[in-house]
Each structure stands twice: as structure tokens, then as C-alpha cells.
Amino acid sequence: MEELKFDVVIVGGGPAGLSCGITLAKAGIRALLIERGRFCGAKNLFGGVVYTKSVKELVPEFPNVEPSPVERPVTEEGYYIVSSEGLVKLLHRKKDPHEAFTATRARFDSFLAEYALKLGLEIAPKTKVLDLLKEGQRIKGVIVDRPRAFGDPRPTEIPANIVVIAEGVNRVLTEKAGLIGRPFGAEDVALAVKEIIQLPKGALEARLGLAEGQGLAVEIIGDITACLPGTGFIYTNRNHLSFGLGLFLSNLRESAFKPYELLERAKNHPHLRELFKDGEILEYGAHLIPEWGLEGLPRLYGDGVLVVGDSAGLVNPLFREGTNLAIYSGIMAGKTIIEAFEKGDFSSRTLKAYEAQLRESFIYQDLITLKKLKKHLFTNIHLFKTYPELLYDTISLFFSAQGRPKREVMREIFELIRKKRGFLGIVGDLIKVGRALW
Template sequence: MNHYPLRWAGNTTRKIKQKGNITLSDFDAIIVGGGLAGLTTAYLLAKEGAEVLLIERGNFAGAKNMTGGRIYSHSLEKIIPDFAGEAPVERRITREKISLLTEDSGVTVDYASPGLAVQGQDSYSVLRADFDQWLAGKAEEAGAQMVTGIKVDDILLENGQVRGIIAGGDEMAADVTVLADGVNSLLAQKMGFREELPPNQVAVGVKEIIELPAAVIEDRFQCHGGEGTAWLFAGQPSGGKVGGGFLYTNKTSVSLGVVCTLSDLITGAATLPQLLENFKNHPSVAPLVTGGKMIEYSAHLVPEGGLTMLPQLFGAGVLVTGDAAGFCLNLGYMVRGMDLAIGSGECAARAIMAAKREGDFSAESLSRYKTALDESFIMAEMNLYKKFPHFMENTPRIFAGYPEMASDLMAQLFIVSGQQSQPLYKKAGSSMKTVGALNLILDALKGVRSL
């Protein structure tokens, strides 16, 4: 094995060591990827006094990361109590809306409750460029070394044990390497931990950040100062295919986007940017963003296969966390990946510390990571919702059928033409005909079972 010092943008304090044939690790852990999963592991390990190096290919942590999005606070709250008091969160979400959209109409459920604002069960809109940099700062303060602008190209293997990473032809050794490199983890793929992502298990999201004055946001979205709204949309945004639209209020902007399954995009008529444009111009959406100025445009993959897309999670000297491990849940009415990324980052840190205490970084020792995941909310949630991705994929009426049905029913209730009205049960019956009463019952049963 040849060792060369890496040409880091930053300075690392440890150098490669070789004693006879034995390679001494430069670090206790090298973490690939400065998203929330990797940063959490780096922070927790550094706090315990471990020598940690985190390598991020973006120019700063968060530079390449994207979310809808809002973070459910519970997992980070456990690690950094009262984090929202110091972190650059945007708004605490106290109003939830879900809309079914046809081409020209919308039916909306609106939920507001003090329960949404209770610390530890609350959620916050965030902008990743700011939020990830804040967490990176915490990890650095705790003693983690951070190198940015460097892409890890490969994994260093020695007798079947992962011994570190290769970047730009240079090598760096560690007792444990953590793959926190996001949904399209080419490193996990290279390791044979997972196959190439199947297009029906991954979605693509595209998002605009649209600047608006805080007072306008609070008026339009009925929220008080500091509080905000999360709004998910089904039907028209994804062109009737598996996917949907989202809108999250930030302090002085809204995040507006569309997510669509890759397999549908490949065969669909419209491109994702076109779908976003159509969504932005929908009569229920256009007034929400009118007068705003687009200040950022981004796109990213989302893992959506649930339990079925979990890769091999650990091996000798290696762990896989966050999106790289497929830990993301899209339940239609909510998307959760960030709290799972943080939770899996914590499980990884615990497993590494236990392995370090014993000086044993074998696959068996690192299987503690899987045990910690099994005992955490992560595997409980992944198991609970394991049927949901299949339900979404095989129930196209959710995206093209039910929005029309709901709109038709509302039209029958609210549009007064002067013609003789029908009794309510007849109105409902005629609206249901668009999808069929039996389909409605079966889909409802399947939906309830998968949730």
C-alpha cells in the first residue's frame, strides 16, 4: 500500500504512519460526506475525544445539499438540546396543509395545533447551506477536522478490511470509514453493498427558493412571527404521476418544489423543470408566490424505496449512514430524511466508540451499528412503513383520480347554478363514480394497512 500525504485544502494534524508491514491509522474515523448524517457522527465522535476527519466534496458543508424542507427536531434535540435556539432554523412549523390539485382547482386540508410547537416534537423549516454549516462548526469546535472541496474517489481495502479512503490518488487510513455520501453513494456501490439505484426507488426533486418579505409570508400563510407553514400537494404538480409538490415557509422566502419518481420522469411527457413551472402557475399556487424573486434553484435525488432499498449497512472497518443507507421516508403527507440521517449518524458514532474501546473494528464488532439502528426509531419507522412505497407505486389513483374526485365533490357542494340540487348522497355517489366506489374502499384499506 503506498501512502502519500493528501493535498488538503485545509491542514490535517495527523500523518500516515507505517511500522514494518503494519499500517497505523491516521484517524479513528474518516467520514465521507458533510451532510447531516456525516456531521452528526463527526460531532459526536470528536466530543468523545476521537480523532475524526470529515471529507466533503462541496466547497463547504451544505453546499451540495438540498431538502424541501423541514427538519423534525427530535433526533437532533437529543444530541444538542435546545439546538433551535442557536441553529440557523427558519420558522417553527405550526400549520400543516395538504392539497389535492387538478389542473385548475384545489381541495385543501388545513391543520394547526399547539401540539406542533411542543419542543422535541416540533419541526423547523431549514435551508441546508446555512444549517449544515452550523453543524459543521459544532463538529469543528468539538475537535473534528474538516476538509472541503475534495471528492473521495475510492475505498482503501487491505485483506478485506476497509482501511481508509483514496482521494485524488492519495490515501488516508482510519480504523473506521463512514460512508455518509448521500443517496447516490457510489462508494457503497463500489464496495458491492448495493446495486445501482433502480429508477422506481428514487425520485428527483427540484426546488426554487422565492424571496418574499416576512410580513407578506405571515399574511399569506396565516402564521405569526417565527412560525410557519408546511404544505404538500398531490395530483397536478407531478403531472398525475407518483410524486407531488411542496411549499415550506422560511423567514424571508418560501421553498417551492416538485418531486417525481425517476421511472415516471423517464417515461413522462413533461420534464421536471416544466412540472415545477406548471405547479408555480397553478391558480391555487400562483397567488402564494406572486411578487416573489427566485434566489436559488436546485435539484437532488431522494431515496424512496424504504426498507427494500437498504444496502449492506456495515462491514469490516466500514459503516453506511443517512441517505446512503436509504434512510428516508416519503409518506405523501410528510417527507423525513434529515431526522433519520441524524439518528443513523448517532448510531454510527456509538458503534465506533464501542469498537474503539475494544480495539476491534471487524464486521462483527461494527454490527453494533445495526443493533443500535434496530433499537432506535429508525428501524422501527422503516419497518412500520415498509409497505408504503409499494402502495404509492401501485395506486396511481392517488395522483390521478382522487384529486379529480375531491374537486368534483367540492364543485357539487359549492357551485350553485340555479338548477335543482341533488341530495348529498347522490352528489357524493356521482363524484365517486370517477374512480369507482370499490376502488376507493380497496385503496383506503391498502393505504391504512401500509401506514
């Protein structure tokens, strides 16, 4: 039992917890990371794209590491805008082909865990934190589901000076720590469903126009979600692709669709069907994405406790950023803890520096922008229905050779725009989005 006293206990072995652990291990602080999965990444699911700049903060030699924890570089990125009838592709070849990589969490998280272990972080997999040890409001450690000793089935208590909550979106312990103002509702989270699909040999490259060593990351908007607010995605892995949808739980609940029905419907879109032909589903999974933003942000520190990553809701769904924000927040929490050990003070007086650091970072700035955008974008049904249809119809007209004067075609296009959204409607939408971004 004597050995079970740690400087820091980290709950959760996702990117946030592991980044905090790596930062602490580099500083020689004795930390234990507790992960309920069989190994770090075993229980996790994401799209997913990881961003080199953030990973390099932890592992400077990334991506030049063996064995590689990533699938393909993202060399091409953009949007597919789909209407019920067609598809418009808005893609760009990235300037820096090594800025982002596709990955699976099983390999990526366990790579970070291996790296952390070598630095001296202790990791306890297959262990669930059931509760927090408290003395008044002060957090003093955790209680895990392992029996104390042979013949003593009571759960084990692990004392620590500081507990870092990196438990992901469900934030059970964050609530137990008394850091949450209100529980999240169905309108605060998106439900993402995803399949990993194995295509016949060579099909991935041939169907998506990729050479070896090239990769694609595409967000899909419009009829793919039956015009409900949300997006789809296609990310190419080494030998398979990830395909999925993310929609607000509240919209899903009100719709007639079950998530897997929507996914099937999406795969059968007339302009995507060919991509999945003869594909074999290797994996199917679902996960929540925290989208409560600033409104649902918990207090990020207390006496002896810090909250990082998805537990805090640090996700930018518009730009599909989450792992990088989790990594930066884990590092910031780690640096604050190092300061706390230097001062010998683990109270909120010292730990509040973490929230201050976060508020000064781009993460907080982006949460402010998102709050404004959420109102105009995520709930604007025109974005998911009217604009994709309009875009496809106008582009189809523009590029058609119909044996009639182009001036007539242009007039038809203007009439279409006027009827479907109206110029004032479009200008109004642009002003709202522009104001939110400025």
C-alpha cells in the same frame, strides 16, 4: 504523513456524517470528516424541514442558539390537494410550534459543522474521497483528490481504523466497499427540483395568512405533478419560500415533461399562481432522493466500515423525513464505533451492532411499512388523479347553494363517487392502505 492517521474517517458532511462526527468528538475519538463542498452544506439541497427532537440529540440547547441556523418554526402543516380546477386545503395548527423548523442546508449543515469543530472534530472541506484503501475485504482508510506533497501529484492516502460512508444518495463508495447487492434503478429514486422564491415584502405573510414567527410546511398532491406519482411542497423561510416537486425518475422519464417544465406548470396552476406573483427566483436546484427502501438497503457494515444516512436509503418520503433519520443513524454508528474502540476490534464482528441497533429502531420499522405502502400508494394512479378531482368536485358541490334540495345535491355527490371510483374501489384502496399500516 504521520499526522494523517486518524481513528475514524467520515466521508460526507451532511447531517449523517456530522452527527457521527459530533458523537465521536464528544467521546474524544480522533475523527476526520471529509467534505467535497467548499463548506458543509455548500453542495446540498433539501425541502426542507428539520425536526427538533433529532437535532437536540446532538445540540441539547437547540433551537435556542445564536445565530439561529433555522428559518421559521413550522406552526402550520398539512396538504394541499389540487385538481386541474381547484384546491382543497387540509391544514392543522401544530400543538407544539417548535417541533419542527424550516431551514436551508447551507446554514443548517454549516451550523452543525461549527458545533462539531468546537468539540474537536477535524473537518477537511474542498476535498473529495476518490476511493477506499483496502486490504482484502478490510477497509483501511481513504484516498483523496489532494496531492501528497509539493511536487508529488499522487492522491493522498489517509489511513484510519474505521471509515464511515455518509456520501448521500449516489453511494459510489458504498459500492466500492462491496456493500451493495444491486445498483439502484430509475424506479428507486425520486428527482426533486426546487426553487427558492423571494416575494415582495409582506407578501409571504399576507398570501399564506401567517403572522410573524409563524411558518407553513405543505405537501401538495394531485394535478401539481400532472397527476404523475409524486408530490409538491411549499415551505416558508424567513424572507422567502421554498417550492418544489419530487417525482420518481422512472415516471419522469416516461412522461413528456422535463423537470423544469413541470415546475413552471405547477407554479402556473390557477389556484397557486397568485402565491408566486412578482416573485424573484433566488435559487434553482435538483437532487435525488433515495426511495429504494428495504429492497435496496445495502449491507450497513463491513470490516472497518459503516454506512449511514441517504447512502443507506434511510428516508421516509411519505412523511418527508430524511435529516432526522440521517442524524439518528449517524449517532448509532458513532456509538458502535465508541464500543469498537473500547474493545479494540474494528471488524464486522463488532461493527454489526450498528445494523442490529438500526433494525430495532423505528427507522427500520418504518422501512417495512413503506415497502408495503409503496406498492399500494406510490403506484396507485387514483391517488394522484381520481381522488384529488373527486375530493374537489364533491366538496364544491357540498358547499354550493344552488337553490335545490340538499338531498338532490347529496345524490349527485354519491353518483359522482360511484362513477369516478366506485364505493368498492374506495373501500378496496382503504383496506390495502390499512393493511400496510397495521
